[in-house]
Amino acid sequence: MGALEVGLPERVPAAGLPSRVEIWEVGPRDGLQNEDTVVPVEVKLEFLDRLAGAGLTTLEATSFVHPKWVPQLADAEQLLAGLDRHEGVRYPVLVPNERGLNRALDAGVNHIAVFASATETFAKRNLNTTLDEQFAMFEPVVTRARAEGLEVRGYLSMCFGDPWEGVVPAAQVVRVGKWLLDTGCSQLSLGDTIGVATTGQVTNLIGSFVAAGVGTESLAVHFHDTYGQALANTEAALRSGVSTVDSSAGGLGGCPYAESATGNLATEDLVWLLEGLGIEHGVDLAKLVETSVWMAGRLGRPSPSRVVNALAG
Template sequence: MTMRRPDVVPDPTLPARVTIYEVGARDGLQNEKVAIPTEIKAEFIRRLAATGLETIEVTSFVNPTWVPQLADAAELLAELGQDGVGPRRPVLVPNERGLDRALAAKVEAIAIFGSATETFAQKNLGRSVAESVEMFRPVVTRARDHGLWVRAYVSMCFGDPWEGPVPIAQVVDACASLMDLGADELSLGDTIGVATPGQVVALLDALAERGLARERTAVHFHDTYGQALSNTMTALRHGITTVDSSAGGLGGCPYAKSATGNLATEDLIWALEGAGIDTGVDLEALVATSAWMAEQLGRPAPSAVVRALAGA
């Protein structure tokens, strides 16, 4: 017999409620080699929303030559209509041109993406860390002037495939520089999935010492070394209440080949439900959605929970 739900044993060391920031539709799909039809992406987002996921990052207004999979950003938002805009439907923007396109599409929330390392900044943004901050300065200012909510991603917070271990002080500086622009929320990216729990605690403590509050900080772990859920639970035990995850465990980074999938939303929800934590998400409906998306992609979902429940 397959258990459809975890046995609930409340864990008082964890927060009472966790906000899931769903990245499957953007970060999850951006690295797919075969073009996914816009209507399939729209259906995926609608199905994700129907499961109870409130925050869904929809797409990215990057240059289509950088990320061809997301070249249909404007078309996708037009297809979604009101389902694709609002304060809980962020889109990624790389620069002012991207912001112009986002504003034209009537979005209400954006995300910018910086780097904790110089090498990745050059590969991902074509400029230094300091130059990228200056590129984002007018983006954040204009976004705030238009009343948009702004998130700041920082990549390579725990390790870099070219530079190796990243000093915590360097990560804190990168995070502070973006938050000082006026962003509302910070997301700490373990882009290549090398973090361990001790590193997570050390970084969170260092950020707190710098005045970067845990209630405005999210974590974004990749599962390259199987550590994403462990690192996430550690972060939750140390004051984090917002977690980035991807339905089915989809994802990767086109500029860091060693980056594999994101933390699977289903795996996260299974752990949280077992600890008595409210997520507001229907796990069965989400498993069905990820299984459907896996069919569209022609391969099984990476999520262990999806494999266990969808195959049962």
């Protein structure tokens, strides 16, 4: 496929929004982790190379979760060994525990993420622990990683709703989130794991963190589009002062531990929104669309991204 002729929306800046947004691209990890068919490592490496070539500067590359739980990412060491690292691009990886941290350190990783739960039931189902016992599991991982000079991000799942517990109280989310930040995470990503959040919830939760003394520069948002609210929720987060947004090229991904979760916010859809609001993002939309069309071909199905389909159709 040749270069796409991609038009862009009119830039109409609005007051009260960040001047620039960091896009945290999760497609190579979160986007691919629950694919039924194992994607060859060569395809994953080209995917990462194409994403970097499109201007994305944070690419979550893989995970050191046990292969039994996420077979798709069993090739983590092989992928990192074959990675053609672009200058100025970060390649964080997800680690679940100290064993995963050991593997990450052996692979020469310098940026990791841990994955905690905001609810009791999801902690039991996903982490095989309780809401409070997870602290004892993550504390040595975060502390040791920081001592080794690594950056650590904290993911917090089920921040807005849980399929077993319903609406999650903001105070509960803030308690777990503050613990992660106080323990050493430099950033906290607030996950709408099953895609049920609304703009009011987003504004309220971010405001609750700010009231608890957490600055918005320490927060990121991670929305799923189950009810078609991901872009609206993103704008609500931006208006609340958040300037890091997680997204997945082509809208890939869901959550292997939450069956009702549909795809992540598509990076192309996010870029279209940011472009229209006059917010800098650094991404070449044409190259990104080409990348998602290419990956959709490798997966054997069309991209769910509205922008990909509009521009490549």
